[in-house]
Amino acid sequence: MRILRAIFSHGSGRIGGVIVGVYLVVAILGMLGLTPHNPITQFRVDRLHAPNGAYWMGTDLFGRDVASRLMAGIGQSFTVAFFSVAFATLAGTVLGLAAAWLGRRWDGIVMRIMDVLLAFPAILLALLIVTVAGPGTWTSIVAIGIVYTPIFTRVVRGPALSLKAREFVDAARTFGSSSSYIVTRHLLLNLVAPLTVQVTLALAWSLLTEAGLSFLGLGTQPPAASLGLMLSDSRNLMETAPWLMIFPGLAIMISILGFNLLGDALRDILDPKMRRAPA
Amino acid sequence: MNYLMRRLATFPLVLLGVSILVFVAIRMVPGDSITAMLGTEAGLLTPAQRDSLAAYFGIDQPWFVQYWRWIGGILHGNLGISVTYGRPVLDVILERFPLTLELAVLSMIIALAVGMPAGIFAATHNEKLSDLGVRIVAMIGQSTPSFVLGLLIIYTLSAGFGVLPAMGEFAPLWQDPLRNLSQLILPAITLGFAFAASVTRISRSAMLDVLSDDYVRTARSKGASARSVIWRHALPNALIPVVTLSGIEFGYLLGGAVIVEQIYALPGLGRMVLDAILQRDYALVQGSVLFIAFNFMIVNLLVDLAYVALDPRIRLGES
Numbered sequence: 001m002r003i004l005r006a007i008f009s010h011g012s013g014r015i016g017g018v019i020v021g022v023y024l025v026v027a028i029l030g031m032l033g034l035t036p037h038n039p040i041t042q043f044r045v046d047r048l049h050a051p052n053g054a055y056w057m058g059t060d061l062f063g064r065d066v067a068s069r070l071m072a073g074i075g076q077s078f079t080v081a082f083f084s085v086a087f088a089t090l091a092g093t094v095l096g097l098a099a100a101w102l103g104r105r106w107d108g109i110v111m112r113i114m115d116v117l118l119a120f121p122a123i124l125l126a127l128l129i130v131t132v133a134g135p136g137t138w139t140s141i142v143a144i145g146i147v148y149t150p151i152f153t154r155v156v157r158g159p160a161l162s163l164k165a166r167e168f169v170d171a172a173r174t175f176g177s178s179s180s181y182i183v184t185r186h187l188l189l190n191l192v193a194p195l196t197v198q199v200t201l202a203l204a205w206s207l208l209t210e211a212g213l214s215f216l217g218l219g220t221q222p223p224a225a226s227l228g229l230m231l232s233d234s235r236n237l238m239e240t241a242p243w244l245m246i247f248p249g250l251a252i253m254i255s256i257l258g259f260n261l262l263g264d265a266l267r268d269i270l271d272p273k274m275r276r277a278p279a
Numbered sequence: 280m281n282y283l284m285r286r287l288a289t290f291p292l293v294l295l296g297v298s299i300l301v302f303v304a305i306r307m308v309p310g311d312s313i314t315a316m317l318g319t320e321a322g323l324l325t326p327a328q329r330d331s332l333a334a335y336f337g338i339d340q341p342w343f344v345q346y347w348r349w350i351g352g353i354l355h356g357n358l359g360i361s362v363t364y365g366r367p368v369l370d371v372i373l374e375r376f377p378l379t380l381e382l383a384v385l386s387m388i389i390a391l392a393v394g395m396p397a398g399i400f401a402a403t404h405n406e407k408l409s410d411l412g413v414r415i416v417a418m419i420g421q422s423t424p425s426f427v428l429g430l431l432i433i434y435t436l437s438a439g440f441g442v443l444p445a446m447g448e449f450a451p452l453w454q455d456p457l458r459n460l461s462q463l464i465l466p467a468i469t470l471g472f473a474f475a476a477s478v479t480r481i482s483r484s485a486m487l488d489v490l491s492d493d494y495v496r497t498a499r500s501k502g503a504s505a506r507s508v509i510w511r512h513a514l515p516n517a518l519i520p521v522v523t524l525s526g527i528e529f530g531y532l533l534g535g536a537v538i539v540e541q542i543y544a545l546p547g548l549g550r551m552v553l554d555a556i557l558q559r560d561y562a563l564v565q566g567s568v569l570f571i572a573f574n575f576m577i578v579n580l581l582v583d584l585a586y587v588a589l590d591p592r593i594r595l596g597e598s
Contacts, residue, residue: 012418112289112292112293112296113296115289115293115296116293116296116297116300117300119293119297119572119575119576120297120300120534120568120571120572121531121534121535121571121575122531123537123538123549124534124535124537124549124552124568124571127537127552127553127556128301128304128305128556128564128568129304131308131556131557132304132305132307132308134309204422208424211424211426212424212426212537212538215426215538216537216538216541216553228426231426231427231430234430235430235542238430238433238434238437238438239434239437239438242434242438245430245431245434249427249430249431252424252427253419253422253423253424253427254422256422256423256424257418257419257422260418260421260422261418264418
C-alpha cells in the first residue's frame with residue numbers, strides 16, 4: 001500500500017502506473033475474449049476498412065477487426081512478458097543466491113555460464129532457442145526467460161555477496177540459524193528492492209523481445225494475434241492501410257514506455273543511492 | 280597488465296562455452312541441412328549422392344568427431360564450409376561484417392552526437408522546462424522499438440514525400456561512398472535513436488551526479504567559468520558511465536541488427552545468422568555466433584581499459 005502511494009506521488013510513477021494499469025485491464029479483457037469482435041473472425045465485405053464507428057481501429061486484409069486483435073495481442077504479449085520475466089527472476093535469483101552463498105567453485109561455474117549466455121546478443125539467443133523448440137507461446141516464454149536470466153543472476157549475486165559479509169549474517173550464524181533460513185530471510189528479503197526495479201524494467205525488454213520475435217515470424221503464430229505479428233503484416237499495406245501499422249506500433253511503444261516510467265519511479269523510491277540523480 | 284592477462288585468459292573458456300552451446304543447439308533444430316539447402320529437390324537425390332554431400336560437409340560423422348574437427352579447424356583459422364553458400368564460413372562472415380561494423384559505428388556517432396549534448400544541456404538546466412522536454416523525448420526514444428521507428432520512417436518517407444529508402448544491391452563504402460551512405464543513413468538513424476535516448480539519460484544523470492561533487496563546487500567558488508566547469512572539470516568524470524553504456528550497446532550492434540537489417544533489406548551479419556539458423560547451415564551458425572561472441576568480449580575489454588584511461592584512480596582487477 002505504502003509503495004503504491006509512493007508511486008502515485010512520483011511524477012513519472014503516476015504516468016507509468018496509469019499506463020500499466022490500463023494495459024493490464026486491456027490484456028485481461030483480450031485474454032478473456034471480451035473484445036468488440038472476435039479477433040479471428042473475418043468480415044470479408046469490410047476488408048481494409050478505415051477506422052469508423054463499427055471498427056474503431058479499422059480492419060485488416062482479411063477483414064478482421066484491428067481493435068479486437070490489438071486487445072488479444074496485448075493479452076498475448078503480456079502473458080509472454082510476465083511468464084518469461086517470472087522465469088528469469090526465479091532462475092536468476094536461485095542461481096545468484098547459490099553463487100554468492102556457496103562461493104568459490106560454484107560461484108565460478110555459475111558466473112562463467114552466465115558470461116557465455118551474455119556473450120550472445122539477446123535476440124540471436126532467443127532466435128536460436130525458438131528455432132530449436134519450434135515457435136509458440138511457451139517457447140517464447142522459455143527463450144526470453146533464458147535470455148534475461150544472466151541479468152537477474154548478476155543483480156542478485158552482487159548485493160548478496162556484500163550482504164553475506166555483513167555482521168547480521170555472522171550474528172545469525174552464531175545463533176545457529178540454518179543456511180536456508182539465512183539465505184531466504186536475511187539475503188532474499190534485502191534483495192526485494194533491487195529485484196522489483198529489475199523486474200519492472202525486464203518487463204519492458206521482454207515485451208520488446210516478444211514483439212521482435214513475432215515480427216520475424218518466430219513468436220506467436222497466426223491466426224492468433226500478437227503486436228509484433230500485426231506490425232510485420234502491416235508492412236506491405238503501409239500506404240493503403242496505415243492504421244494497420246500505426247495502432248500496433250503505438251501500442252507496443254506506449255506499453256514499453258509505461259514499464260520504463262514505472263521502473264524509473266521504483267528505482268527512485270526503492271534505491272536510496274539513486275535518489276541523488278533521478279534520470 | 281596483470282588484469283589484462285587475466286581477462287584474456289578467460290576468453291578461451293567463455294568461447295569454449297559458447298562453441299559447445301551453439302554446436303549443441305543448432306544440432307537440436309529439427310530437420311537436416313541438406314534437405315534445407317536443396318528444398319524439394321533433396322527428394323531427387325539418390326542415397327549415395329546424399330551420403331557424399333554429407334561427407335563433403337562433414338556432417339556424416341558422429342557429433343563429437345564433428346565438434347573435434349570444428350575446434351581443430353578454428354585453431355587453424357578454418358571455420359568450415361557453409362552449406363548454403365558453398366564457400367568458407369570465414370569468407371562469408373567477413374563479406375557481411377563491414378556493413379554491420381559501419382552501421383554500428385554510424386549509429387554510435389549519431390547516438391553520441393545527439394545524446395551527449397542533450398544530456399549535458401538537460402543536466403545544466405536541471406528541473407527547468409527544457410530539462411523536462413529533453414527527458415520526455417529521451418524516455419519516448421528509449422521506449423520506441425527499432426522496428427516501429429523503422430516502419431514509421433519508411434511510411435513517412437513514402438506517404439509524405441513519395442520516396443523509398445535506397446535499397447537494392449548494397450554498395451560497399453570503398454566502392455561508392457555516396458550510395459553507401461544513402462543506403463545506411465536511415466537504418467543508422469533507426470538504430471541510433473533509442474541509443475541516443477539512452478546516452479542522453481545516462482549523460483544527464485552522470486553529469487548531475489558530478490556537478491554536485493565537492494571539487495566542482497570548489498572550482499566554481501574559485502571563479503571558474505560555467506563553461507570551463509562543465510567541459511574541463513565535470514565532463515571527464517561524467518564520461519565513464521557514458522563509455523560503459525555506449526561500449527556495451529556497440530558490442531551488441533556488432534552482432535548484427537537482425538530486425539533493422541530485415542526492414543531495410545540490408546545484407547548484414549544479423550540477417551545472415553537468422554537465415555543460417557533457418558537453413559540449418561551448421562557451420563555458418565557456429566562460426567558466426569563464435570565471431571559475434573568474440574567481438575562482444577573484445578569490446579567489453581576495451582570498455583574496461585577505457586575506464587583506466589578516463590579515471591586514473593581506477594585500478595582494474597582490484598576489488
